[in-house]
Amino acid sequence: MLPWAYSLRLPHDPRAAGIARTTLRAVLARHDLGEFTDPATLVTSEMVSNAYRHTTGPAEVRIRAVEEGRLRVSVWDTNPDIPSPFDKPPGFFDRSAALTEAAANTEATYGRGLLIVRICADNWGGYAFADELFGRSGKLLWFELAPRPGDVFEIAA
Structure with missing residues (x-):
């Protein structure tokens, strides 16, 4: 497995999230990591949209392979405030708690x-x-996204 990383600098532009999604899809397809495409695209789009919404400056996306077949996506922006949940590591039941919160707030608009x-x-x-x-x-x-049990793949050079 050869390590790799891509960076994309984005101006403060409402089209930035779409450009980040397109770039991410291309990188994942080229490295045969299609199983990560949907969740990575969804989370990256949200993070880049928040960077646009809560700053007046540029943003940068970094996509890279990390050990054990995991994918890491980072987004830098000019606002120093760390929002939840990024201010603490995930808890054991965080995914199920988030699903419960989402189901309870189906009428929320933001x-x-x-x-x-x-x-x-x-x-x-x-x-x-x-x-x-x-x-x-x-x-x-x-x-980070990790391969699901039973997924077998390798990172292409």
Whole structure:
């Protein structure tokens, strides 16, 4: 398995989430990781949309393979505030609790997007950057998807 990573810099533009989705689909298809396409696209789209909605600056998406066949997607933006659930690691029952919350709030018109992270992702986290640390400020949010039991694949070079 050869490690790989792709980065995509996005301007503050309402079309950024669509461009991120298209890029992510192409990367996953090229690396034969189609089983990750739906959940990765959904969560990435939500994160890039939030970056657009809650900042006035650019964003950046990084897609990479990590050990044990996992996929990690990171989104950097200029807002330093770490939203829930990225402020703490996932709990054992987080996915089922998120499903219960979503079912209880079917009429909600906003605020459900980060439930998507709790439902789809296997792991997540976030880091705030101090003013201009490494030439950047803001935050980096990330999530990981792991292969499901029985999935057999390898990362293509």
